[in-house]
Amino acid sequence: MVNQNLQVTPKTFLRTISIIHVALILGIVMFCAVTYSINSSRNTFSYNINDPFTYVSLILAIGGFTAGFFLFKNQLVKVQNQATLKGKLSVYQSALIQRFALLEGPAMFAVVAYELSANLYFLIIAGLIILYFVTLRPTKDKIETGLNLSYDDKITFDSEDTQI
Template sequence: MTATSPRKIIKTHSIIHFGMLAGPLLAGIFFYLNTEVNANGSQEDIFIYIFPLIALVAIFTSKVVYRTFLKPLKQKEHLRDKLAGLQSASLIQYALIEGPAFLNIIWFGQTGNLLYLTIGGVLLIYLFILRPTKTKIENDLELKGEHKRQFNRFDEAIS
């Protein structure tokens, strides 16, 4: 990782997050505008039970995986290593939410059942809540002492 400032790291992280959020959001809007809504849904649709379960598993798994990746980062000696690891952990967490969101949204496009669009929308709201902020990064990495001072010098390069 080249020398960069906390501001640039957060900006890059935010752009990646926005990109991962925008794809399913735009797909959801597209399908909503171009799909005939089926209010009743099909009683024979087995996915009506599977897709909500996948969404719940995705939320739980994303939290567990994120925490698992963060644990060793807290012991790293250099702030830049902590931030690089956090970005990797976050990307995995975002992908674990984005995939099921896309799945539900695409299935809405196939069936017209609003339940799938709603599940996809809830996953997107959760993904939005996960957006990277300065405070969230400080708290997640439990920055203290010199690392916190370095991170708070927002426009200075991290050594």
């Protein structure tokens, strides 16, 4: 087995977290599509107050959004302790993955609840989570702003092919 030491550049970093972002969204969308195709003949739409999934899915969605937001901000505060750009980007990547996971879980739960009940209410919740997830697409500007990079770090981060 060949041990390749991959170079981390701003370009490869951004590509990596973008691929993770898109893969997670596509996973949820494909799961929605498959469950919709299975249940399309028996779809209903109702806000059933007797169904515990109605409340659980909504609470999980709001909780995932809130927890993801605050944990992400908390991790970005810790990034100021990192001396190197590579360390900062590493913390940013793990914080972003945590935020994505806290959104993906409630979305998957909502899709499973839809699969069990064929109630489109749950697909709407999953769809709203997906729409919010799309707005979290990592960009160079969001990373620079979120990390509050110093001038030197911005110069390094703007030169796409420089090894970090």
